[in-house]
Amino acid sequence: MVLVVKQYRCTHSASCLCLKGHISEDALFLVFRHMNWNPRMIALFSCVSKWFDDIAKRVLWKEFCHARAPRMMQDLHSGGSHIVDGNWKALGKLLIHCVGCTKGxxxxxxxxxxxxxxxxxxxxxxxxxxxxxxxxxxVLYVSDPCEHLDQGEEGDLGFFRGIFKSFASSKVKKMLIEKQAKFHPKEVCPYCKAKLWNLLQANMIPRSASIRLDAYDDSVEYYICLNGHILGLCTLMPVSDSEDAKEYWVKDVE
Ligand SMILES: [Zn+2]
Ligand SMILES: [Zn+2]
Ligand SMILES: [Zn+2]
Incomplete structure (x- = not known):
């Protein structure tokens, strides 16, 4: 394996830092593996030049996802399904970032x-x-709600996020199209910038959602983007009211 600087002409813009030639991709791979695919370092590194950004998208974010969620990645890749190169970065971000939301x-x-x-x-x-x-x-993977408690009048909020396996061929996508669901007029997916469908508006959120999330009935709302990322919000019930807490209490007494 060659670890020295590989001299070949950069095909990027004039401002690209790699004008003097690129370090070998294998060397970068080793460096980042040593850092256990540190996401902050990957993000920093992708800002340096176009070439670095390409490698981050194609290699580093992919390795990051596999290292952090190996079984989920294996499942997302089984049965002929796969994640396209450009989407590893979005998926990496989805694994570790709760996007919250902005007013309006x-x-x-x-x-x-x-x-x-x-x-x-x-x-x-x-x-x-x-x-x-x-x-x-x-097949849809969804996170446990990220709790943001005591948000004034809004109460206890839970943000959840997730990803579909093979969204393009999913029944949900088919149903959204059949129902002629509309995209959100201006907001886009915070992970990949694709357009978003509102599942609440399409009347496609079952009651089982609030039960599973320990949320108040009808408080669950979520969006799906064209690449199958989901992001949602619900109002969480106080812990003492939820079934889980009761179960836990019973166990505790035993
Ligand atoms: Zn370059
Ligand atoms: Zn959060
Ligand atoms: Zn997306």
Missing amino acids: GLFGNIHVPGHFVFRTRFSRTCGKSILPPQCRTD
Whole structure:
């Protein structure tokens, strides 16, 4: 393996820092593997030049996703399904970033700043419970709600996010098209910039969604983008009212 600088002409813009030739891709791979695919470093590195950005999109974010969620990635790739190169970055961000929302954006007047999340559980069971009954053969991974408690009048909010396997051929997409659901007029997916469908508006959110998320009935709202990313919001019930808490309490007493 050649670790020295490889001299070949940069095909990027004049402002690209790699005008003097590129370091070998293999060397970069090793450096980032050593940093355990640190997402902040990958993000910083992609700002340096177009060439670095290309590698980050094609290689580094992909390795990041596989390292952080190996089983989920394996499932997302099984049965002939795959994630296209350009979407690894979006998926990497989705794994570790709760986007919150801005006032006047996707969720009305609610304003919650986005933030990185140290650890998130994504589950297929949760995905099923937020899909219409006719679409439950679709595979959707959804995160546990990220809790933003005591948001004034809004109460306790839970943001969730997720990704479809093979969204292009999913039943949900077919149903959205059949229903002639409209895209959000101005907002786009915060992960990949694609247009978004509002599932609440399309009347496609089942009651099982609020039960599964421990949220108030009819408080669940979510969007799906053209690349199959989802982002949603719900109002969480106080912990003491939820079924989980009761179960836990019973166990605790035993
Ligand atoms: Zn360049
Ligand atoms: Zn959050
Ligand atoms: Zn998206």
